[in-house]
Structure formats: structure tokens, C-alpha cells
Amino acid sequence: MTLVDGNALAGALTELLGPDPTVTVLRCAGCGSLGPVALAAVYRTAMGSVARCRDCDTVLVTVVDAGEQRWVALPGTRAVLEPVPE
Ligand SMILES: [Zn+2]
Secondary structure, three states: OEEEEHHHHHHHHHHHHOOOHHHOEEEEOOOOOEEEHHHOEEEEOOOEEEEEOOOOOOEEEEEEEEOOEEEEEOOOEEEEEOOOOO
8 A cells, every 4th residue: 555645636536526636625524624635645555545634534535446447435525615616
């Protein structure tokens, strides 16, 4: 297992959250803290990645690569902050 930061999830989350998902702000369901995806603690394995809150270790995002399919979940994310277009 390799520990990297949330920038490692950029490719997997681009289609889900927009052209630069690493700046997307998530609210942690465990402790309520707010932070961009880029600052999450991401643990990588051969099967995929798990992003954890740096404040309380709650699992914010999981990315599992299963053959030609990719499963993305936000199990510990209470909300995703969506910027209001100007
Ligand atoms: Zn937290």
C-alpha cells in the first residue's frame, strides 16, 4: 500500500465531479471538516484507492478498478460543495 495525496484521484473523479476534481470541497461525515480532495490522505493498492479524512480518518472516497469497470463511492462524504456559477 502506498500513501499519496488526493491529487492521485484526479483521473478517476474527473468524469464525476468536473474538469478539476481535486479542488472539489468535501464535508467529512465523520467529523464535519471541510477540505478539497487534493488534501485527503490517499492509500493506493493494486485494486484501487481509498481517500481518508486527515482529521479523523473517515473513508471519504473509494475507487476500485475491476477489469474494465471502475467503481467510485463517497461513503464518508456528507456533502460535496458545488460552486455557484457566476
Ligand atoms: Zn473527518
